Amino acid sequence: MARAPDVRSTAGKRLPVREHVALLIIGAGPAGLGAALEAARQGVHTVLIDEHPVEQGLIGLDIPFHFGGRMAGRSASAMERLVEADPRLAEAFEAGVDVRLGVAAWGLFSPRDGQRWVRERVAGLSDGQDAWFMSFDAAIIATGRRDFGLSFPGWDLPGVMGVTAADAALRRYDAFSGRDLVILGSGIEATGFAQATLAAGCRVAALIEAADAPLDAEGCAALGARGIPVLTGAMVARAEGGVDGVARVRCVKLSGEAAPAEFACDTVVLAAGAVPVVELLDVAGAAIVFDAARGGHVPLIDAHGRTSVPMLFAAGDCAGITPEKTMDPEAAAAEGARAAIAAASANPEAWPSLAEPTTVGADPGMLENRLRWAAAAMAVAEADTPVCQCEEVSLADLLGVRPPRYLNRDQPTMRARNVTTLGGDGALNQDQIKRLTRAGMGACQGRRCREQIGALLAGATGTALAAIPLPSYRAPVRPLPLSVFAAADEDPALSENWFGWFGIDGQWTPFWELAESKDAEGMP
Amino acid sequence: MNPPAIPPARAKGASVIVVGGGVTGLSAAWWLARAGADVLVIEKGIVGWEASGRNGGGATHHQSPLFAEEQRLWPQMDELLGYPTEYQPKRVRVALDERQMEELQVGVNNTRGQGFAVEWLDARQVRELVPLAGDNAVGGAYFACGGHANPQRTVQAYAWALQDLGGRILQHTEVLGFTRLADKVTAVQTTAGAFACDQLVVVAGPQTGILSALLGTEVPVTPARAEMIVTEPLPLMPIGGVDGNYLYGRQTLRGNLAYGGGPHEWLPVGRGSEATRPSSPMARNIAKRLAELFPKARHVRVIRSWAGIIENTPDGRPVIDRLPSAGNAVVATMSSVGFGLSPASGRAISQIVLDGRCGFADLSSFRLSRFGNLAPNWREVLGWVPPETETDHAGAA
């Protein structure tokens, strides 16, 4: 006869959920706002959250973007600035959307094997002071993009930042503190940001592009007409500076022929590639595929933005970065609206099962671009150049799968191991290499280095980028202090039955007290 | 030791095939290779990808007959393997109230009973030894034995050391079944074809039950998921192996606090897929207790969590035994304490394979025969079943 479920297990434990909403939209960029406005039109009770303005402590950790110390943080007026910067925020608010700024989603959970004790679809939220759960009928993930990191000697100096961070600092926060810029990259992100920053009164010293021809030829020509050089087939060999960070960069031709060029600058903007922000989707268990035409690892979705997890939608850049969306925010907004319409009538019981695409979009340009930059990074790397800044992992450490410096890593056996031998043992896995080298294990949660490391591993071993599985994301996808993250409201059934380990009767009885004859006693 | 009576390697197969590249299987294979055996490890994923690379790294299993050997071997492992495991000796247990203090007694008795030094600590001594502890600590115990190591690093060290001795590891290859002749296993069927063997070791964690059933004797074992959280790094405490407040864990040598504890979730039997090891909102309840254990670390940020699937026998004790239904097969499953014991469990397994018995410890409490009278529905009887959902009720109705 069955006894009651094990009290030490999750069975019967409840998750305290503070609030419920019909539709939760995460991310108030063009896609999220497009979704929110449409949901309001449909009369759906909607909460729209966005983590901006981000608190200073996180900005210092380069979260959620690689700010590189060139943005003033959450000020008293930051909230107003954000609202001024995007009139659709006020529009959404007036349309009845519950708009919450400065609120981040750090987790996304729904009932599934292994966490069946979670009985609803919930998001873990935090405003930096407090953390709580909100349940929802449907959610649209519109978490946008961040930047492909790129290492070179000195990239850990203040002043080296991602273009998404620079753009947010300039346009959304009005708090960009760079004045003299060198931009890496020559695609539409690079040229677009160059124009925006020129309009804001900054100086752009040069664009540096690893490819032999500019990617956005038209945009580069327009900059050229203003006297801004675009160095192709080139890479920053070193950024140098002082207490305030970057003061100059030295560039080299990757072919090695021409004399190196030097530019005075206080900021180096990395616009070498954009990355869809899929962390919450991965945490939620949504199927993720590598699709070069959509910018790398992206959720498997249908035309309505439905992911493989019932009632979870993706829209905008996090669902795939395309030139169309990059050029025109309306394209992302339309995607958001489409998802909102689908969400309004969605039924978890009748959720379509998404067929794995037999072919994912081919975009040799995107793949070539990443591998080319990775090769450039390898060409200029010096012995102590970190590829992972948080954990101070050098390129040599990464490729040698070397343990951190505080361990003995000089045993000859250890020296004989590297990514090539590891790849020979079985398919390369970035999470495995992370655990061994600590590359990507730090407080920035791999935001600055993750995709670069993937590209470096692919480049160094001749592995296809798509063949390296997505390194996993785990909650909390925003670092939260223990005191904030700690569950203040806990199910009493959980408190009363909390135990360090399984709580199996007699598990810690010393072996010498177990007479063999007694062994089977008490066994069901 | 006598040279092992095992014929040389063959084209496809090995004298000893080890099914499962977790910490137990790899340690066993490494010890076998040290003894000169020709070994092949077959692993369905990556070495250590399940519980073995996702655990608390604790190595203080004073209840076990393998404890003395665990303690003797760990300090030598980096040297023996040729790769760093990040092993750190010693353990401190902190109590936040009188009940927790009383509960330390079992461990103190167990370790002292085996001749290891333990000292009781008063509140002041705890705060001296554990800089992150606070005024809420009432006391604790200091164990001059025990310790902790880095799980994935250790697994990889065994794997590499095994290769250095000529052993082979086949990753991304799943064992599907076995070929038998009378009561002997002659080959292992895998997704990469058949591999012949003279001896077989099944150390497949939670899957040990299913695989052993294919050999005629089901080892009772059932899977559960447990999770841990990790913080950003902090200055190192003098002893990293500190736990208490119903949490287990360690401060890594990098300085991160990595802790777990609390409710596990029983899983449906037979699955071991990716989808079953999500980390859940329980991370917040772990954080709450960690902030209580280390009040001086309340400001530190949690940066990640993870989960792993644990193998459990009905009495929470390991099985290391020969299968009665297959004379050349040894099964081993560690029942949730397998990481720390791995140097000793692997050695024991290798001796049972090569010599028929473990020469350094009395493993009678690990025998399979103790489950002879086990009810077939033992999981339900113990209540070791997944949480019920509304859908289950609908299905039952």
Ligand SMILES: Cc1cc2nc3c(=O)[nH]c(=O)nc-3n(C[C@H](O)[C@H](O)[C@H](O)COP(=O)(O)OP(=O)(O)OC[C@H]3O[C@@H](n4cnc5c(N)ncnc54)[C@H](O)[C@@H]3O)c2cc1C
């Ligand atoms: C969160 C957590 C914390 C823990 N803390 C501690 C601790 O502090 N100290 C401690 O000692 N223990 C701890 N444990 C328990 C410990 O991790 C396990 O007891 C131990 O890792 C078991 O090792 P194993 O090699 O026996 O099994 P596993 O690690 O489960 O390895 C079995 C292997 O077999 C493979 N396999 C399965 N089926 C097949 C097949 N058909 N074909 C091929 N391969 C197959 C699997 O892929 C797997 O790699 C913890 C576990 C978890 C999850």
